[in-house]
Amino acid sequence: MPHIGLFFASSTGNTRRIAKLIKKRFDDDIMADALNVNKASAGLVAGYTHLILGTSTLGGGQLPGLSTDCMGGGWEEFLPQLQQVDFSGKTVALFGLGDQARYPEEFADAMGIIHEFVAARGAKVVGAWPADDYDFISSRALLDDRFVGLVLDQENQKSLTDTRLDSWLKLIAPEFGLPL
Template identity: 75%
Template sequence: MPKIGLFFSSSTGNTRRIAKAIKKRFDDDTMADALNVNKATPALFASYTHLILGTSTLGAGALPGLSTDCMGGGWEEFLPKIEHLDFGGKTIALFGLGNQDKYPDEFVDAMGILYEFFKAKGARFAGAWPADDYDFVASKALVDGEFVGLALDQENQKMLTDDRIEAWLKVIAMEFRLPL
């Protein structure tokens, strides 16, 4: 099986740390290094049949962009570069960070924005995550009562992050047909 592409965009560095923690759980033959989308090319991104994509959610539910990404760019700038690509035949697992206490009406909305973008491009998704054990009002990342990917809150539930990542990666490994 070809390598899994692991891409992220981070406004504070938390999403980068989560991406690196995910990468550590896989060998180099299985997963490429975690790469900020500001360093990715459309050709590299499109070369993977399996992708894990991470994002933080900013303020009122926005994607990280040039003015907010601590690494100098983000999904807001990258998505237009891949607008022309077809993602049919590709499987994507998403993870998103948000703050359910401070932004309960927009919790992990950016993950929902990525989901809608890639869904419209024909992607298949893996790694839906239960919305239990979260306290929020609304989220664009909620579909049929589940998050479209792993939802993490590093501000209010950091102590749950490692266990959530482990459980989610087991789901991803089965859906991607990978050893973990």
């Protein structure tokens, strides 16, 4: 079984596309399929010691879910299912999508919500990303002047996505025991 679980929720398909790009950059022997959380189970997540979790941020900083038109459910429904999962000993990297122009006061907040959830359950969260080169007012994903994971803005900075993604994957690779 691959040793990295890749789980995401997406309302428009952008987060799914980023998850597939991540999967493509890793060997199939070490990376599980990119799996939408609406097709996942708590037991499946618990089975991995290394996780990459991705999310979009909707409207007023919400997690994607049924109430926010995420087809089949999203993090809003899935996080409560993970309440009993012990994340101690797990290494987690996060990526999140946001729109800094339309939602500068809750930019990438959903990634911050997931970070709070897994960190409170003992996860070692890796892959903090510089907040430079973004123009926003506030973000729940900001900790000590850095994002808790990779933030991508497909609406305003799409041209930076590949470079940012490659740099971030090189940053987290050693934490996952991978050459990249």
